[in-house]
Amino acid sequence: PELRASCDRVIRACIQRLGDSGAGADGGGEGRAHLSSLLGLAVLACEGHRASSGPGGCRSAPLYLERLVFHLLRCSCARGLAPSCQPLCQQLLTGLSRSPQPEAGGVGRSAFALLWGAAPTLPPGPGLSLRLRALRLLALDPPSSTLLAQRFAQSCRLYLQGEGGEGAGLGGETLSLLRDLLKPPPLEEGHYHHHQQQLALCCQLALQAASSLSKTGFPAQARELLQGAGALLLLRGEGKRSPFPNALRLARLSPGLQAPSPSPGQALSRALATLRSAGGSPGPPGRRALAAGCRFLLSELRPLAERSGGRGGERAPSPGLGELLQLSAFLHLYLEQVRGCSAW
Secondary structure (H helix, E strand, O other), X not given: OHHXXXXXXXXXXXXXXXHOOOOOOOOHHHHHHHHHHHXXXXXXXXXXXXXXXXXXXXXXXXXXXXXHHHHHHHHHHHOXXXXXXXXXXXXXXXXXXXXXXXXXXXXXXXXXXXXXXXXHHOOHHHHHHHHHHHHHHHOOOHHHHHHHHHHHHHHHHHHHHHOOOOHHHHHHHHHHHHHHHOOOOOOOHHXXXXXXXXXXXXXXXXXXXXXXXXXXXXXXXXXXXXXXXXXXXXXXXXXXXXHHHXXXXXXXXXXXXXXXXXXXXXXXXXXXXHHHHOOOOOOHHHHHHHHHHHHHHHHHHHHHHHHHOOOOOOOOOOOOHHHHHHHHHHHHHHHHHHHOOOOO
């Protein structure tokens, strides 16, 4: 009890000091260093508080520490310390992920809004990192998965187009996010569907980032991202016949992501083999992932089709009968996936 009470007092003192408009406001670099040291002290106090509330320790009220951490985050962002908040974000994420209370999702959404609002004030790299850190908190609330995907797509656009970020930065940050979202397969049968939804969401995010990279002139980084995401799925126990790694494999077959670039016929032939190798009858999440992989490939083939029609510069050879038959077979399998699942 003494340790927890001491840590509680330290955390509250840090909140008060960070919220004090005079604390470090006029001290330049020295003042900012003082505020950063307060953050470090607060993180240590949070760790001590959590340790004292663990097995064998005294338990606090539900989400007590998490609400204190949220106030620390709010004060830190108000003082321009958002880039230094990653340890606090991790403290909050750890606590909320262990909490079964429905209020945990509400705290996570509030923290997401706080961090998301602070990101535009930062350079491209730190801004992207903070946005994806915010998405980790949003992911704690399963009903928010659609919003998460939308915000992730927005993060990609802002970073690559609006803020002028580099392809390697987006690829690395996306893989880091996927590692956190991809948890080991649950043993309880009741959680199987949620796990499948999580796998489908991770495929969607990887495909979105790869599409953004490809469209902004970073095809090599898009290919590396898809390879890395596929490797993560395999490490999490998804077999080679699982629909989720195969969805990413379909995207990697896009001619624009390969060097040397294969012909459309070669890409379609390999894509057909990949679709047919997906074992069994995947459920709706798996079918959604496969359909998304097909759409990615088709979107990459479209510029080639336009060139064969005489649009967009140098004219490409018109597709032969074999390529048209392969395209027809591919579209047939693609539509099978679409019919077997609900829309994204």
